[in-house]
Amino acid sequence: MKKILLILFFSNISFSELILEITQGTEDPFRVAIIEFQGSNEISKDIHEIIKNNLKRSGEFTIFDNDDLLSTPKSENDIIFNDFKILNIDYLVIGNIVNDKLNITSEYKVFDIKKSKKVRSSTIFGIPNKNRQLAHYISDGIYEEITGIKGIASTKILYVTENEDFKLIVADADGKNEQVLLESSEPIISPSWSPDSKKVAYVSFETGMAKVFVQDIATGKRDVVIKNSSQISSPAWSPDGKFLSLTMYQDGNAEIYILNLRNKNLTRLTNHYAIDTESSWSKKGSKIMFTSGRSGSPQLYEINLRQSNARPKRVTFDGNYNAKGSYLPNNEGIVFVHRADVNFQIAIKYFDENFIRPLTESQMDESPSISPNGNVIVYAIREEGMGLLSGVTLSGAKFKLPASEGAVREPSWSGFLR
Amino acid sequence: MFIFKNKINFLIVIIFLSSCSSMNITEENVYSDNVKTVKASSSMSENINLDSMAIFANATVYFEFDKSSLTSKSIQTLKSAVDALNENTSIKVTLSGHADERGTREYNLALGQRRAESVSDYLVLNGINKSRITVKSFGEEKPLAYGQDESSYAKNRRVEIN
Numbered sequence: 001m002k003k004i005l006l007i008l009f010f011s012n013i014s015f016s017e018l019i020l021e022i023t024q025g026t027e028d029p030f031r032v033a034i035i036e037f038q039g040s041n042e043i044s045k046d047i048h049e050i051i052k053n054n055l056k057r058s059g060e061f062t063i064f065d066n067d068d069l070l071s072t073p074k075s076e077n078d079i080i081f082n083d084f085k086i087l088n089i090d091y092l093v094i095g096n097i098v099n100d101k102l103n104i105t106s107e108y109k110v111f112d113i114k115k116s117k118k119v120r121s122s123t124i125f126g127i128p129n130k131n132r133q134l135a136h137y138i139s140d141g142i143y144e145e146i147t148g149i150k151g152i153a154s155t156k157i158l159y160v161t162e163n164e165d166f167k168l169i170v171a172d173a174d175g176k177n178e179q180v181l182l183e184s185s186e187p188i189i190s191p192s193w194s195p196d197s198k199k200v201a202y203v204s205f206e207t208g209m210a211k212v213f214v215q216d217i218a219t220g221k222r223d224v225v226i227k228n229s230s231q232i233s234s235p236a237w238s239p240d241g242k243f244l245s246l247t248m249y250q251d252g253n254a255e256i257y258i259l260n261l262r263n264k265n266l267t268r269l270t271n272h273y274a275i276d277t278e279s280s281w282s283k284k285g286s287k288i289m290f291t292s293g294r295s296g297s298p299q300l301y302e303i304n305l306r307q308s309n310a311r312p313k314r315v316t317f318d319g320n321y322n323a324k325g326s327y328l329p330n331n332e333g334i335v336f337v338h339r340a341d342v343n344f345q346i347a348i349k350y351f352d353e354n355f356i357r358p359l360t361e362s363q364m365d366e367s368p369s370i371s372p373n374g375n376v377i378v379y380a381i382r383e384e385g386m387g388l389l390s391g392v393t394l395s396g397a398k399f400k401l402p403a404s405e406g407a408v409r410e411p412s413w414s415g416f417l418r
Numbered sequence: 419m420f421i422f423k424n425k426i427n428f429l430i431v432i433i434f435l436s437s438c439s440s441m442n443i444t445e446e447n448v449y450s451d452n453v454k455t456v457k458a459s460s461s462m463s464e465n466i467n468l469d470s471m472a473i474f475a476n477a478t479v480y481f482e483f484d485k486s487s488l489t490s491k492s493i494q495t496l497k498s499a500v501d502a503l504n505e506n507t508s509i510k511v512t513l514s515g516h517a518d519e520r521g522t523r524e525y526n527l528a529l530g531q532r533r534a535e536s537v538s539d540y541l542v543l544n545g546i547n548k549s550r551i552t553v554k555s556f557g558e559e560k561p562l563a564y565g566q567d568e569s570s571y572a573k574n575r576r577v578e579i580n
Contacts, residue, residue: 118441119441120441120442120443120444121441121442121443121444122442122443122445122446123444123445123446124445124446124447124448125445125446125447126448130448130450130451133448137446137448141444145442170453179453179455180455181453181455182455182456182457182458183455183457183458184457184458184460185458185460186460187556187560189523189524189557189559190523190524203527204458205556205559206461207461208461208554210527210555210557216454217453217454218453218454219454220454220455222456231531231555233524233527233528234524234527247524247527247528249528249531252531252535252538253528253531253532253535254527254528254531275525275528275529275532277524277527277528291524291525293484293525297484298484298521298522298525321521323522323525324522324524324525337521337522344520344521364519364520364566366522366523367522367523382566385566418449
C-alpha cells in the first residue's frame with residue numbers, strides 16, 4: 001500500500017508542469033518570430049523553450065516557431081523580410097549560443113519587420129550550468145526591446161511549501177530552479193525581499209511563537225530582528241531598506257511599529273483596540289498601508305508618514321473583507337485580497353477610480369505579490385484542497401506555476417536582479 | 419480597461435523609442451544566484467506539564483467567524499478551567515489561539531491572538547494571576563480539521579488551553 005501511494009505521489013510531481021492558461025491576452029498581441037538559436041544544439045533547444053514560455057506567460061505575445069515560418073534565417077544576411085511581412089509578424093529574433101565548457105555566451109538580434117531594420121544587438125555572458133538564467137536574460141532583452149518595459153523573466157519568487165516539513169524556497173519567476181533557503185518543522189509565513197533582493201525577512205514559528213527573522217540569501221546568516229518574549233509578525237521593508245515595519249503583540253493586540261534596522265529603535269504607528277496588521281510601504285516610502293478591523297470588518301487604511309501624527313485614512317469601502325494590500329510600483333493603485341460576498345479574490349483599485357476590479361475568480365485566492373515591473377501578480381490558490389501558485393497579468397492572461405513539492409503558498413516577488 | 423491603461427504606457431514608450439532611431443546594443447553578465455540552505459532547529463516546548471495535561475486535556479473553546487468574543491458554551495468550559503487553576507496554584511497555562519483558513523494569514527494570526535487574549539481576560543477577571551498565563555497564536559497554520567466546510571472551520575476557530 002505504501003508503495004502505491006509513493007508511485008501516485010511521484011506521478012503527481014511529473015504532472016505539475018507549468019500550465020499556461022491564457023484566458024484573455026491583450027487584444028492586439030505582438031507577433032514575434034523566434035528562430036531557434038544557432039550553435040550547441042541541445043542547449044539551444046532548451047533555451048528556445050524557456051524564452052518562448054517566458055514571453056507567452058506575459059500574455060502580450062503570439063510566438064512563431066521555426067515550423068510556423070516561411071523561412072528560418074540562420075544569420076542576419078539570410079533574412080528575407082517579406083517572408084515575415086506576409087505573416088504579419090512584428091519582430092524577428094535570431095541568435096547563437098557559444099558553449100566552450102568554461103564559458104557560455106549568447107548573442108542575439110531583434111529585427112523590426114515593418115521597418116526591415118535591426119533594432120537590437122545584445123551579448124550575454126552566462127555562467128556554466130546556468131542556462132536557464134541565460135535564457136531569462138535573453139527573454140528580458142527581447143521583452144524590453146519590444147514593449148519598452150523592463151522584463152521580469154530574470155527575477156525570482158520566494159514561497160513556502162508544506163510537505164512533511166515547511167520550506168522557504170526561492171525559484172525563478174517561471175517556478176523552476178528551486179533552491180531551499182530554510183527548512184523547519186514549524187510553519188513559516190509572510191516572506192518578503194529586501195529592496196536589494198539580497199536578504200529575506202519572514203515569520204518563523206520555530207521558537208514556539210511567531211518571530212520575525214532576517215536571512216542573508218547567499219550566506220544563510222540569519223537573526224531574530226527583535227528579541228523579546230511576545231510574538232512579532234508581518235515584516236515589510238521600507239524602499240530604502242533601512243526600516244522594517246512589523247506587527248507587534250506586546251500590548252496584547254496587533255499594532256504596527258517601524259523598526260530602524262541600524263539602531264533598533266522602534267516607532268509605534270497604530271494605536272487602536274482593533275487588529276492592525278499587514279503593513280506595506282508605498283514605492284517612495286511616504287505612505288504605509290495596512291489591514292485594520294477597526295470598522296468591524298477587515299479593511300485597508302493608509303497613513304501618510306510625511307505628516308506628523310497623521311490619522312489613518314480608509315481606502316477600501318466595497319466588500320466585507322479587504323486585506324493584505326500592496327502598492328503598484330507606479331503608485332497608480334493597490335492590489336489586495338477582496339471579498340465581496342463569500343469568495344476571496346485578488347483585486348485591484350486604481351486611485352483615480354472609485355470602484356474595485358476583481359482580477360481572479362476562484363474561491364480562496366490569497367497572498368498577492370506584484371512583479372517589479374507592475375505587470376504581473378502572483379498569488380496563492382486552492383485546488384482540491386491543495387495550495388498552488390497562480391499568476392495574472394494586468395492584460396488578463398492567467399497561468400499556473402509548477403508545484404514540485406507539497407502545498408505551495410505565500411509567494412513574494414523579488415525586485416529586478418539584472 | 420487594464421488593456422487600455424497598459425496600451426497607453428506602451429504607446430508612450432514606443433513613441434519615445436521610435437523617436438530615437440539608433441539601435442540598442444547591450445552587453446550583460448549573468449549574476450550568480452547561489453543560495454545557502456539553513457535548517458531551523460525547533461525549540462518548540464513540547465514538554466507540557468503532566469499535571470496540567472491531566473486537568474486540561476479537553477480544554478478547548480470555540481469561536482464564531484472573525485469573532486473573538488466568548489460564547490456561553492465557552493464560558494462553561496472556562497469556569498471549570500478557573501476552578502482547576504484555583505485548586506492547583508502552581509500550574510501555569512499557555513493559551514494558543516487559532517483561526518480557520520478563510521481570510522489572510524497575518525489577519526488570522528492577529529485574530530487567533532485576540533481569541534487567546536479574550537480567554538486570558540476571562541481567566542484574569544476570575545482571579546487568575548496574569549503571570550501564570552502565556553498567550554500566543556498560530557493563526558490558520560495549525561488546523562485540526564482539513565476540510566473546506568463549515569464543520570471543519572468551526573473546529574479550527576479555537577483556543578487551546580494547556
